[in-house]
Amino acid sequence: MSIETDIKQKKFRSPYHRLTVNLIYTSNWLMYQQLETLREYGITPQQYNVLRILKGQYPQPIKVNAITERMLDKTSNASRLVDKLLAKELLIRNSCPSDRRAVDVVITEKGLDLLAQLDPVILEAEKNLQTLTPEEADQLSDLLDRLRKTEK
C-alpha cells in the first residue's frame, strides 16, 4: 500500500514531506514488528540492540558510552538498559581498573544463548522485507545514507 492509502492523506506539499512521513511511518511499522517478535523472549528492541553490540565485541568488554555511540537511538539511556539486562543475567558489569569512572560490560553465556535462540526468528522476520531485491535494498540504504548528509 502506498503511504497515501496507509495514512489516508491524499496530498503532500513536496516529495520531501512525503518522504519524511513515509520514513517515520515505515520505521514505526518495522519497529512494531520487532517489538512483537522480541516480546515473547522478554526483551525490547533497544535491549536487543545492546546485546548485539556486546556480542560484536565479545569476549572484549565495552564501556557504557561506547554502547551509546553504537546504538540506533543515540538518545537512549544505555546505563539503564544495562541495568535491565544485568537483572536478567544477560551481561556482567565490572568497574574498569584503568578508569574507575567507567564500567566494562560483557555479554554472558546466557546472553549469547538468547541471541542464538533469536537468530532464526529474526531471520524469519527479515523475509518480510524480501519484496525488494537485494539490489533494491542496497539502493534504499544508500539513499538513506545520502539523506542524512546534512548531519552535523
Place this chain on the structure above:
Amino acid sequence: MSIETDIKQKKFRSPYHRLTVNLIYTSNWLMYQQLETLREYGITPQQYNVLRILKGQYPQPIKVNAITERMLDKTSNASRLVDKLLAKELLIRNSCPSDRRAVDVVITEKGLDLLAQLDPVILEAEKNLQTLTPEEADQLSDLLDRLRKTEK
C-alpha cells in the same frame, strides 16, 4: 556518513539487515530533529501529527479513532494526545450527537495559528533533506512503499 560509520558496525549479515538498521537509525535521526524543532513551541511530534490531521479536516470534526487511523504511529493513544492538546486550547472536543460513544474533535483558531507559525520553521527543516533531488526523494518513498508490501 554511511550507516557503517554512524553506528561503527563494519558488516551486516545481508542487505536487508543493513536496510533495517539504516531505516530505524535514519528515522530516529529525523524524529529527533522534529522533536528539537517543535520543542520551543511546546508540542511533541505526535501532538503535531494530530494537529495536522485536524487541520486537514477543518472545519469538519473528526473522531478520535479516525485520528488514530491517520497517525504515523498507529499504536499511539489518541485519546490522551487529544487531552493534552485540549489543555493547551489547541482543539475542542464535543460528544457526537449521532453516536454518544464518539467524540468530535475540531482544531481551534489558536491551533491553526500555531500551525501557521510552525509552517516556515518546518519548511526550513525540510531543507536539510534536499541533499536528495525531488526525483530521488520520490524514488526513496516508492521503495519504502514496496518494502511494506507484506503488511497484513
Place this chain on the structure above:
DNA sequence: GTACATTAAATGTAATTACATTAATATTGC
C-alpha cells in the same frame, strides 16, 4: 599540588508509552 574543567555513569523526576481493562453506547441475530 590545587583549582577548574571535563568525562563517565548513575539517578531523580515528570512525562509519555504500552498494554490491558473498563464504561458507555450501538449493532446484530434471534
Place this chain on the structure above:
DNA sequence: GCAATATTAATGTAATTACATTTAATGTAC
C-alpha cells in the same frame, strides 16, 4: 424487544523515556 457482541473512548498501571542533575574520577593549567 432482548441478549450477545462489537465499537468507541477513557483510564489504570507499570515500564520506559526525556531531560536535567549528581557523583565520582580524571585531565589540565597554573
